[in-house]
Amino acid sequence: MSNLFDVYPIYDIEPVKAQGSYLWDQNGIKYTDLYGGHAVISVGHCHPYYVEMLTKQMNAISFYSNSVRISLQEELAEKLGKLSGYPDYKLFLCNSGAEANENALKLASFHTGRTKVVAFKKGFHGRTAGAVAATDNPSIVAPVNYNRHVTFLPYNDVDAAENGIDDEACAVIVEGIQGVGGIHVATDEFLQTLRRKCNETGAVLILDSVQCGYGRTGKFFSHQFSGIHPDLMTMAKGMGNGFPIGGVLISPKFKASYGLLGTTFGGNHLACAAGVAVLDIMKNENLIDNAAKMGEYLMEGIRRIGGYKELRGRGLMIGIEYDFPVKELRNKLLFDHKLFTGVAGANTLRLLPSLALGKTEADAFLKALETEISSIHETTLNN
Numbered sequence: 001m002s003n004l005f006d007v008y009p010i011y012d013i014e015p016v017k018a019q020g021s022y023l024w025d026q027n028g029i030k031y032t033d034l035y036g037g038h039a040v041i042s043v044g045h046c047h048p049y050y051v052e053m054l055t056k057q058m059n060a061i062s063f064y065s066n067s068v069r070i071s072l073q074e075e076l077a078e079k080l081g082k083l084s085g086y087p088d089y090k091l092f093l094c095n096s097g098a099e100a101n102e103n104a105l106k107l108a109s110f111h112t113g114r115t116k117v118v119a120f121k122k123g124f125h126g127r128t129a130g131a132v133a134a135t136d137n138p139s140i141v142a143p144v145n146y147n148r149h150v151t152f153l154p155y156n157d158v159d160a161a162e163n164g165i166d167d168e169a170c171a172v173i174v175e176g177i178q179g180v181g182g183i184h185v186a187t188d189e190f191l192q193t194l195r196r197k198c199n200e201t202g203a204v205l206i207l208d209s210v211q212c213g214y215g216r217t218g219k220f221f222s223h224q225f226s227g228i229h230p231d232l233m234t235m236a237k238g239m240g241n242g243f244p245i246g247g248v249l250i251s252p253k254f255k256a257s258y259g260l261l262g263t264t265f266g267g268n269h270l271a272c273a274a275g276v277a278v279l280d281i282m283k284n285e286n287l288i289d290n291a292a293k294m295g296e297y298l299m300e301g302i303r304r305i306g307g308y309k310e311l312r313g314r315g316l317m318i319g320i321e322y323d324f325p326v327k328e329l330r331n332k333l334l335f336d337h338k339l340f341t342g343v344a345g346a347n348t349l350r351l352l353p354s355l356a357l358g359k360t361e362a363d364a365f366l367k368a369l370e371t372e373i374s375s376i377h378e379t380t381l382n383n
C-alpha cells in the first residue's frame with residue numbers, strides 16, 4: 001500500500017536505466033521500447049547530446065522567472081519555426097499538452113470575442129478545464145469542467161463540418177491524427193474543409209499536434225500532408241524528450257499584449273535546453289525522415305503478418321486494430337518478448353516509438369508480433 005492517489009493501473013516493472021530505444025528494469029532485464037513512454041521519447045532515451053545540454057544548463061542556471069530575458073527561449077522559437085516550416089509564427093511556452101490547448105482556446109476566444117468551440121467525437125485534448133470540456137469522454141469531465149460551449153461533430157465527416165461550423169464559433173480544435181481515440185488519420189478533404197469553414201466564419205483553427213506533431217508522422221506536423229495552415233498549433237510530448245514542456249505556435253494575425261497569457265514555469269531554462277537539444281538532434285540525425293522510413297518498414301512488416309482488422313497511421317504513429325481485445329497480446333509482448341507497446345481502446349495496439357527507432361528494434365517487434373498472431377490463429381483454428 002502506498003500513499004499515492006491511485007489513478008493509474010500500472011505494470012509491476014520499474015525501469016531504472018534507459019538508452020536509445022531500450023530500457024532495463026531493476027533486475028537487469030532489457031526491454032525494447034515501441035511506445036516511447038506515450039510518444040514522449042522523441043530522440044531516444046538519454047541521448048548523450050541531450051544529457052550534456054541539460055547537465056550543462058543545470059550547472060549554469062535552472063530557473064528564473066519570465067520577468068527576465070531567457071535567450072534560450074528565443075533560440076527554441078527560432079529553431080522550431082525553421083524546422084517546422086512556420087518561421088513567421090510566434091511561440092508561447094508552457095508545460096504540458098493540456099496547458100497548450102487551454103492557452104490556444106483562450107487565445108481564440110480573446111481574438112474572436114466568442115465562446116462556442118467545435119471539437120470532434122473520440123477527440124482527446126487533455127484534462128484541464130477547457131481542454132477536457134473539448135474532450136469527448138464524459139467519464140473524465142467533472143461537473144465543474146462541463147460547459148455549454150462545446151459542440152462535438154463526427155471526425156472526418158465533411159458534411160457535418162460544412163453544416164456545424166458557423167459564425168458563432170470561436171475555435172475549431174482537432175487532432176491531425178486522433179491518438180487516444182484509436183489512431184484515426186484526418187483526410188485531406190476534412191482538414192481542407194475545416195480550414196475553409198474557419199476562413200468563412202472567422203473561427204480560429206487549432207491543430208492539436210500534441211501526439212501527432214513533432215516529426216512523428218514523417219512531416220513535422222501531420223496536417224502538412226494536407227497542405228493547410230492552421231491559426232494555432234499546440235504541442236508537447238516529443239518536444240522535451242521527457243522534460244515537461246509544451247507550446248503554442250501562433251499565426252502572425254494574433255496580437256500579443258502584456259499579461260494576455262502567462263505561466264510561472266513555462267519556458268524555464270531547463271525546459272528550453274531540453275527543447276533546443278531535441279530540435280538539434282532531430283535536425284542533425286534526420287529523425288523526421290527516419291520516422292517516415294521506419295514507419296513504412298513497420299507497416300510493411302505488419303501487413304505481411306496480417307491477422308488484423310485495420311492498420312492505420314502515418315510514420316511512427318501506428319494503430320493495429322484487431323477483432324479481439326488486445327490486452328493479452330500486449331501483455332505477451334511485454335512479459336514474454338520484453339517489448340513495450342500501447343493500446344487505444346480495447347482492440348487497437350498502439351505504437352509510438354522514438355523517431356530514432358532502428359531496424360533491429362523494429363524487427364524484434366515484428367518477430368514477436370508474428371509469433372503471437374500465428375499462435376492466436378492456431379488456437380482459433382483448433383477451437
Ligand SMILES: Cc1ncc(COP(=O)(O)O)c(C=O)c1O
Pocket residue numbers: 096097098099101124125126127175179180208209210211212236237
Ligand atoms: C492529442 C493530445 N492532446 C493533449 C494531450 C494532453 O497532454 P498532457 O497529458 O501533456 O496534458 C494529449 C495526451 O495524451 C494528447 O494525446
